Amino acid sequence: MIVLLADTGGAAINWHTVMFYVVALAACGFAAMVAVSSNIVRMAFALIVCLSAVSGLLFLAGAHFVAAMQLMVYVGGTVVLLVFGVMLTAQKAFVSMKTTAGDWILGLVVGGTLLAILGQLIFAVPEWRHSDYQARAEAELAAYEEQLKSHIASGQDVTEAQRRRLADLITLARQGHPEETAQIGLALVGVRADRPSPEVAGYSGYLLPFEIVSVHLLVVLVGAAYLARAKRRRKPLLSSGVSTP
């Protein structure tokens, strides 16, 4: 740690960046383990850790509600479902089905090409390589503090609105953008609280997709439960045991 501080030349370590690298390495590493491993149980465990790391990345980006939903729905629901599937379809002594080397080479070549193309696209936009949120927030806070100081120096009182704006700017600079979970809830029932003119096309809420997804979930669960039901086994025939209802 001391070596790190000495190398930075005086600049403070940005802990947001450090946490991002730790969590992103975990996500990428365990995703690679999912792709490479041949044991299905190890793949399921690596998927759990990878999805939890993705949830951590979502927290770091400021989307706290989606990150919590990711942990609850994805890690706590979907992957548990996959693990149950692994248990129910277990073969004798986990016969490992290996893919041939030719398939591996082909898959890695295609994947590598796609990753190279995507990486080149991502780094072709120079504005995306750095962000100045912290610098901008601190500059705005300093400017507003100067404005308030001259305001007080000229003898006037600080109004309630100015006090609130100062508190908002301090929150933006020190704690980050506040998460508006209530706005997500309002948007899901059709009210967009963040856009100033709701009658402009494209700024409506998400009521229709919400209803569609609700019915979709119901249909999917009924269908999956019917598909995966325990089938009544008929008495086996003389020649072979056919057991479909």
Added chain:
Amino acid sequence: MSFLTEPIGLAHYLTVGAFLFVAGIVCMATKRNALGILMGVELVLNGSVLNLIGFASPYFRQENLGLDGPAIALFVIVLAAAEAAVALAIALNFYNNHSTIDVDQADELRG
């Protein structure tokens, strides 16, 4: 160690999303276990969720997607769970009928 002092940008999130996407595609392409293929699908969808949230984050861009990113990401997560349930039911039926989960054995178009 200068890369630990400067704040990250959108490109970092998009790179992680692209890596997860490609890992999911390689997983889908090279696994013979049907559940392994399902895990690849989950990885692909998580890459897309990272992209959506990255573009909507106020920390990376001043004009961002705003509320659309988390809302669409929520729909993606819910739809991925629904699709995993159906795919698992199909995989279970396949296993019950053929006593194997190897998709290479699924080469006859017969129940």
